Amino acid sequence: MSIDATLPIGPYHPALKEPEFFKLFLDGEKIVDVAIRLGYTHRGIEYLAERKTYNEIPILVERICGICSNVHPMCFCQAVEETWELQVPDRARYIRTIVGELERIHSHLLWAGIAAHIIGYDTLFMHFWKHREPVCELFEVLTGNRQNYAMNCIGGVRRDIDPTKHKALILETLSQIRPSLLRLKNAVTEDPVVRARIENIGVLSRDQARKLCVVGPVARASGLAIDVRKDEPYAAYREVGVDVKVLTEGDVLSKMLVRLLEALESMEIVKRALDAIPQGPIRLEPKEIVPGDGIGKVEAPRGEDIHYVRSNGTDIPERVKIRAPSYMNVPSIAPQIKGASLADASLIIAAVDPCFCCTERIALADVKTNRESSVDFESLAQRWRRKSKYSRKDGCV
Amino acid sequence: MKIFDWSRRKSPWAFHLNTGSCNNCDIEIVDVLTPRFDVERFGILLQGSPRHADVLLVTGPVTRQVLSRLRRVYEQVPKPNVVVAVGTCATSTGCYEGSYNIVGPVDRVIPVDVYVPGCPPRPQAIIDGVVAALEKFKAERSD
């Protein structure tokens, strides 16, 4: 196949909510190859985390991404709790589970709406987002904000779930959206026009998925049964249990179905956790800062999120490393999109549910010699600040 | 002419620009179009091209890679227009101050008419921001 055209998608495109750049190499209407270039949302979170105290970092890492905004602070707190050997109270573990699963529901409904919008089905987009609203309003009552919950802190959670007011509200909200969600799931599977748009598009085979180490619903839609909640249970998942949904076709329809089935399963998990939640304190104040390192792993709506923290005994961490799930899923766009037609390009990109703001980490590679190198943050910052000064001089009003 | 001002105020078309934000403000902007808040009642439509827009909704602290694109998009939006900086990051870089890759809040690069602080601002606050921005169209013509 010869390349006779290249089409740039991005950084700003009507179908995309974040700046990202895809260069599609085309042979007529068929896509031959894709070049992915990111970096527009790099804010230097790891650099900032090494200059803030442990209590400020959960609030900073919450703002890595808006849709996974509970996952990152929970993962960071778990990493620090492992480093300092803190035992989180039981009630706090259950509250973390409940908030995490409610966030999964809202994230999957958000994605389903965006996917429906991309295939041109605006009615479905509006209905998915309509049924997502009660979850956002529930969060506003439980946590004080629709998106940035600020629930997790080192040693537990900051706010309690009131058994009289909040429990009834959560159950009422879930019973309100569950029948509609079932109807919308059937609207996807039983509508021949929708199936024609998303069935057998963007297929990722099981071998490809394993080789590329994809995580999350993308892996579970290709037959890999991996889920951190089942493999390495954290929070209250060992007590509450999870039913992992796995499909084998690997196309966009499977990815959509896995997410919708997971959203329904999350509702059951929340109900089980609310029934079994024990009484007790919600927060344990850490007594001392233990030097050492630790890893926190959490199943985000997009896959496995890993945080690494190294502590040197002071109140500022020595190193914080974040590996977001989209870091593993975005390279899998390339084998899925090769051979597809141009009209399906944005759907295939959206089907892996990429969260580019989560993914913006930095590595130094010399393109000419094909070698990676490492440099400490301070010299990197000095080099970039000089460049930013020149950019500011050119770009400023 | 009065009829142009009236039309601009009654059906402002918006273009949304993310200059490196965490996506919370962007989700709330898309939320404002969904059935719960439904700004289409005010005639606001989200457009795909800056050349079709009257209102530019900017989110995010400006990162170095986005800087030149932000200027280019601003130059393509036809005049008169209003720029609304949505979120604390667009107003003042928020908690990212001191990072090597942040080139400063939006008003260091393009002139901003209305600021909507919040992390993220509630959709009702974004509606307030757009309504305040539309008043600028009236004010611009009167002086």
Added chain:
Amino acid sequence: MKTVKLRIIVEVLRSLASRAYTLKYPKIASPAPQGFRGKLEYDIEKCTGCAACVENCPASALKSISDGDRRTIEVWYGKCIYCGRCEEVCPERAITLTTTYSLVTGRKEDIKSSVQLEINRCLRCGKPVATARQIDKVRLQVKDLVLPEDYDAYLSSLCLDCKKAVQAELLLAGRM
């Protein structure tokens, strides 16, 4: 002919039959629920000017400016990320995050708020020490220490150097 079940039609008809879901804001008010993390307010009666909030703000939205006679603690709502850390760490519970969410403005310098407290000067040398409320709070906490009664209030109002000097005098005089 195969019959196709269009579930979406059922969903659409249900939406049409039920009450309109749209919130008619701004025609009707839409207050935030209790517990919403909105604009922060200071209670000037309770604030001691200790600046614990300033130290713990992740976004550096709070500033403490001491210029001799006055300490000003200023918050810039355009930088605040509404996380609630200041409310958590304030020892006097002088900060509350209210339910005000709409802070729209045309000039971002206008959305600032501040509290001002008088700083007491040292009774011996005149250097600024701390706010009156901070001094009273410390006195309350050290009231169990053995201090000669006529010197208690005087000692608390001194700067650190003068305090050391006066305490040395008292020790030599055998009164401590």
